[in-house]
Amino acid sequence: MTSIYAPVSTFPLSHPARGRVTRSFGLGKMVKVKYDPMLPNSMCYWNVNKLVKSEGGKLLFCWQILQWPGLYVEAHHHAIWQSSQGKLIDITTKDPSDHRLFSVVILDTSNAIDITWPPNIENRYVKLKECPEVDEYIAANHEQIRHRQRMTETAKRLGCQFDPERGISGKKSSEKALKGEIEEERRLQIRMGDAIKACAAIDRKTV
Numbered sequence: 001m002t003s004i005y006a007p008v009s010t011f012p013l014s015h016p017a018r019g020r021v022t023r024s025f026g027l028g029k030m031v032k033v034k035y036d037p038m039l040p041n042s043m044c045y046w047n048v049n050k051l052v053k054s055e056g057g058k059l060l061f062c063w064q065i066l067q068w069p070g071l072y073v074e075a076h077h078h079a080i081w082q083s084s085q086g087k088l089i090d091i092t093t094k095d096p097s098d099h100r101l102f103s104v105v106i107l108d109t110s111n112a113i114d115i116t117w118p119p120n121i122e123n124r125y126v127k128l129k130e131c132p133e134v135d136e137y138i139a140a141n142h143e144q145i146r147h148r149q150r151m152t153e154t155a156k157r158l159g160c161q162f163d164p165e166r167g168i169s170g171k172k173s174s175e176k177a178l179k180g181e182i183e184e185e186r187r188l189q190i191r192m193g194d195a196i197k198a199c200a201a202i203d204r205k206t207v
Helices: 018-025 044-055 132-157 172-177 179-206
Strands: 031-039 058-068 072-082 088-092 102-107 124-127 161-163 167-169
Touching: 018 124, 031 044, 044 058, 044 072, 044 088, 072 102, 072 132, 088 102, 124 132, 132 179, 172 179
Parallel strands: 031 088
Antiparallel strands: 031 102, 058 072, 058 102, 072 088, 072 124, 161 167
């Protein structure tokens, strides 16, 4: 199955809705950090952990602030690298739709997060457009992440293992027990894809 991704990009600090978005998220101050894509997309926690082991510095949890222009702003849980000189750098490759040469984040000092398994932290949203299509996209995203939380807990109970590069693995009996969860993930991927297509259609109408 080919996945469809929302065409998000880094939220600029100059955006006129910045104040409203910051207040709505209630997560803290947005900061601009250097973007230096050293390691693969969708692997932020393990990318930074790997770099800390080889180069020193620290792993910092944060919220990456993204937008689908005109539709919504998203706070996506993320990790960046603090070098031994104290510089904050986003080392994880962005989605192809994001061409900005910097990242905007809100540092997250709330809790220590276990990255031996995928954290599956729910995204937060501020809508820039009130419409059913955006509502459905947000609802579908929340349902997908909650399902992944449940699937991860099931895999742990079954004694499965997680590797960032290879994913979840286990005995054949465990894989059989996870079959229903995997089928549900496919259904949710289809729902997400349909929601993205619907948002893209209204996005084109507003251009």
